[in-house]
Amino acid sequence: MLPILAGLLLCASVVLRPAPASAQASDNEKGALELVDPDVFRACGDPRNLPFSNDKGEGFENKLAELFAAKLGKKLSYTYFPQATGFVRMTLGSYRCDIIMGFPQGDDQAQLTVPYYRTTYALIFKPGSGLEDVTAISDPKLRDKRIGIVAKTPPSTNMAINGLLAHAKSYPLFIDTRSDSSAQAMIDDLARGEIDCGILWGPMAGYYARQANPPMTVVPLTKETTGPQMTYRIGMAVRAADQEWKRTLNRLIMENQTEINKLLISYNIPILDEANMPITSETLAKRP
Template sequence: MRQNTGLHRALLVSLLAIAATLVSRDICRAQTSESGDLSIELVDPKVLRVCADPRNLPFSNEKGEGFENKLAEFFAEKLQKKLDYMYFPQATGFVRMTLGSHRCDVIMGFPQGNDLAQGTNPYYRTAYALVVKQGSGLDDVATLEDGRLKGKHIGIVAGTPPATNMAVNGLMMNARPYPLMIDTRFDSSAEAMIGDLQKGEIDAAVLWGPMAGFYAKNASPALHVTPLVKETTGPKLAYRIGMGVRPADQNWKRQLNRLIQENQPAINKILLDFGVPLLDENDRPIGAETATKSP
């Protein structure tokens, strides 16, 4: 009995010693984290490792031609870090295979309200938009409720929020759907839709704002873009966009929030250069003259 008591006491002392070591390590880690040291949170604290799609203009591509590439370059310079990418097609599994697998530390464009990752403060606000040819008679159409769209062939990415608005307004009968889930290495629904608009195969296109603005700006002749912010039926079509980080990476999120706050005018300029239709909180467009305002 005495021998068993001694063994139990020795085991208890060992367990307490191990527990004390673990608690000490956790306290040290917490203190390090609270001090702002990012070595625990980031893959490599000396490198801005960005999760990105290799072929998804106007957002990103392997050549660094998208606005998210330009923003990443800008942030890397501000942070005095080397820039590196983990490229993966932005389809099912993107967050899990990139950010979630600790292969990179930030997704440059991430909508508020998406629970797959933790969002930073938003750095821009935009909306789905209607794209038409100049002089088509639809240039001043500002809502999908407008009667002039009845009977028109309208391109829409299947499964996106404005498809609901179109259905509510009886516009799906003549709509041309384009796939939502694609392999961006080989296909682009936005590019195909704009091509069909230019060829006259559809009368109008409904696209996510950054895509609408980019392709309309680069079309010849340029196309007309109207953000859909006046809808009274169906879901609202304006969204705030920030960046995505892992849920545990609190210091990293705070650092990115500071970068956004301190550099909003420069961020706005990059976005406007790519034709992104920026909106303030009252749905007013943000142009070059008001680009210093926060989203």
């Protein structure tokens, strides 16, 4: 994912829970030689970056790691390290883990599995703001709005193209998540009326919107025709040499996609199909 800290901090490891002994990985498992410990699902994540992960195991990436460890009959261990410059090198590249649970397609720092969800940046606002049908930053309804935006993220370029920065409030991209959260600061300003709406990375928009009291409205920005890419496929990252491990994870993703979708929806993550239509509990229920 995009880096959210300004510096490198010390990492910490914690073993969460073992799988039943009867389900432990066998010594002759395909790809076992690629892993430091074939009996342990060794994941890396940020220690304070909900809804993705935290050191209490509360994020959806934590829960997905638990699911995959159980499916493979492995124990689960987590190494936590802030997502800053050098995150991949200091975690996956240093063999402190064998998988990063969330990684955008197109990032060449690591080898990616097949994607397990697709999402986009989203507009977030209080109910009744009259912005429910906005699907692009170019919408005229945004011209006079005070918009919160995280600096140097793709939507900031689209806002500049559309002349929306004059009334914008910027929040820092590079922060120390031990003491700060740009997403939470934006939500707080929105609740106080200091801004009219905000633009956040979809998973953060969905998660923080539901945490607000009352909950806020989230609209995925799916109709952008100019500026940088706004919609991304997210997979899992492994080392370039770990081909069998990647195949194992690909199989798990494809076999458990419905369960993965339900997990993401439970965190209010806006997920999209290839036609940019929302995947919801209702649409999943209609599938055969």
